Amino acid sequence: MEIYCTRPRCPRPQNYFSDLDDHGTMRTVQQKYCTACGMPLMLDGRYLPTKLLGRGGFGAAFLARDRRTPGMRQCVVKQFQPAGDLSPTQLQLAQDLFEREAVVLEQIGRQHEQIPDLYAFFPVIIPSLRAGEEDQFFYLVQEYIDGQNLEEELAQKGKYSEQEVLEILQEILKVLKFVHEKGIIHRDIKPSNIMRHRNGKLFLLDFGAVKQVTNAATSVSGVSTGIYSLGFAPPEQMSGGQVFPSTDLYALAVTTLMLLTGETEITQLFDAYSNQWKWRGHVSVSPHLADILDKMLISAASQRYQSAQEVLNALNAPQKHIPSTYINPPQPSVTPQPQSQQTQTQPQVQKQSLSQTPPVKQQFSLVKLLVRAGFSGFEGALITIGLSTILPSPIVTLVAACVILSGLIFAQWKRWIGGSDLLIFPAITLGIVLFLLRGNLTVGEIVILSVAAALMAIAVTALFRLIYKLLSLLL
Numbered sequence: 001m002e003i004y005c006t007r008p009r010c011p012r013p014q015n016y017f018s019d020l021d022d023h024g025t026m027r028t029v030q031q032k033y034c035t036a037c038g039m040p041l042m043l044d045g046r047y048l049p050t051k052l053l054g055r056g057g058f059g060a061a062f063l064a065r066d067r068r069t070p071g072m073r074q075c076v077v078k079q080f081q082p083a084g085d086l087s088p089t090q091l092q093l094a095q096d097l098f099e100r101e102a103v104v105l106e107q108i109g110r111q112h113e114q115i116p117d118l119y120a121f122f123p124v125i126i127p128s129l130r131a132g133e134e135d136q137f138f139y140l141v142q143e144y145i146d147g148q149n150l151e152e153e154l155a156q157k158g159k160y161s162e163q164e165v166l167e168i169l170q171e172i173l174k175v176l177k178f179v180h181e182k183g184i185i186h187r188d189i190k191p192s193n194i195m196r197h198r199n200g201k202l203f204l205l206d207f208g209a210v211k212q213v214t215n216a217a218t219s220v221s222g223v224s225t226g227i228y229s230l231g232f233a234p235p236e237q238m239s240g241g242q243v244f245p246s247t248d249l250y251a252l253a254v255t256t257l258m259l260l261t262g263e264t265e266i267t268q269l270f271d272a273y274s275n276q277w278k279w280r281g282h283v284s285v286s287p288h289l290a291d292i293l294d295k296m297l298i299s300a301a302s303q304r305y306q307s308a309q310e311v312l313n314a315l316n317a318p319q320k321h322i323p324s325t326y327i328n329p330p331q332p333s334v335t336p337q338p339q340s341q342q343t344q345t346q347p348q349v350q351k352q353s354l355s356q357t358p359p360v361k362q363q364f365s366l367v368k369l370l371v372r373a374g375f376s377g378f379e380g381a382l383i384t385i386g387l388s389t390i391l392p393s394p395i396v397t398l399v400a401a402c403v404i405l406s407g408l409i410f411a412q413w414k415r416w417i418g419g420s421d422l423l424i425f426p427a428i429t430l431g432i433v434l435f436l437l438r439g440n441l442t443v444g445e446i447v448i449l450s451v452a453a454a455l456m457a458i459a460v461t462a463l464f465r466l467i468y469k470l471l472s473l474l475l
């Protein structure tokens with residue numbers, strides 16, 4: 001059986017041991033050491049790495065076998081290496097933080113079926129390849145998800161349809177809701193961290209919190225590299241500031257854009273000049289989804305959706321188009337830069353209430369409605385009186401008055417007339433009517449008739465408004 005040495009830069013990591021081909025021997029055999037660098041190969045005396053899955057800035061991931069389970073269960077061993085030369089105190093700090101974070105990961109893995117279970121965590125201290133020094137590594141052992149991550153899936157099948165991304169969004173938002181409610185921010189949402197099991201279930205992998213911890217001890221010495229993936233991280237994360245639930249929502253929106261457009265160099269869709277995502281020309285989706293994505297992608301964290309639940313509500317709400325001029329306010333340009341010194345080691349959730357999104361819809365005003373009804377009644381009466389003097393029959397007069405009045409109501413609804421127009425129009429109409437009647441009716445009589453019509457219009461409008469209110473309460 002081949003065992004993979006987990007020491008970074010091991011000159012010959014593949015080791016072959018024929019005695020391990022037998023499961024009985026594998027269970028009982030003593031520790032094995034790398035033939036090239038002397039690194040212990042059976043991690044914690046139990047986990048046998050068989051294959052390198054990937055290597056990143058913070059360590060590596062290996063496929064492994066657990067020799068203490070009856071079926072030699074497959075699992076993933078993740079290795080983290082604190083960067084830099086650490087003093088014993090800093091190493092101890094890193095270890096304490098790692099343990100604390102592992103406890104959190106264990107809890108969320110056990111409680112949510114779409115987060116891999118954490119099986120074990122342990123540090124390993126071994127003599128370094130540099131003479132007289134020691135290396136310390138941290139290992140997490142977790143459930144192996146047998147499937148493909150979305151980055152691999154995208155490369156294989158090409159762009160996702162709107163329906164496919166909606167399903168992914170709904171699934172991952174529910175996982176994020178759970179995670180955020182635990183006070184944890186993932187910090188590294190991207191297609192390669194969303195895994196689809198062969199049975200179709202999606203899993204959220206690779207919480208950045210532990211990487212943060214292995215890095216935290218080094219920040220004491222002023223060396224910090226930050227935990228984020230370029231293109232997916234919003235400004236607050238890139239500038240080393242606080243992270244929020246909306247930090248993950250931003251990264252999830254970028255992930256969605258990548259799946260929808262098939263654009264693997266996702267920063268190509270970001271216009272640095274206007275500091276906005278310019279993606280709409282690259283793919284056609286419903287305005288409803290487009291608006292939701294745009295709101296998730298706003299540079300200012302406080303103007304995005306504040307929780308995964310809010311996005312879920314928006315996705316499931318009746319479709320409403322949010323004007324894009326509102327959802328993309330200009331933001332100060334943020335240049336990607338290394339994360340600043342990070343002394344906070346716990347994932348942060350902003351506690352104070354964040355500024356709410358201003359309402360898009362104009363407020364309804366009952367007074368304005370009644371004033372407009374009064375104007376229509378008053379003006380309608382004047383027009384009818386005026387027309388009756390010049391038109392031959394009462395029916396023609398009534399039809400003509402209704403047409404003119406409808407035009408006036410339409411003009412009010414379109415806001416072409418309003419404010420002082422509501423006084424100027426009746427004054428002019430009254431002048432014209434007096435001129436046409438030439439003494440048949442006095443000014444007082446005309447005004448009384450018009451005021452009566454105005455009051456009737458107000459009463460009828462108020463009655464309809466009341467019925468509408470009652471019906472909306474009942475239904």
Ligand SMILES: Nc1ncnc2c1ncn2[C@@H]1O[C@H](COP(=O)(O)OP(=O)(O)OP(=O)(O)O)[C@@H](O)[C@H]1O
Nearest residue numbers: 053054056060061076116143144145149192205206
């Ligand atoms: N629990 C798991 N089950 C199956 N595959 C996994 C699991 N965790 C990680 N992988 C896969 O292992 C590979 C390496 O993962 P790892 O988290 O080390 O790196 P990454 O996500 O590609 O990069 P980064 O560390 O920069 O986020 C990825 O292809 C990932 O999909």
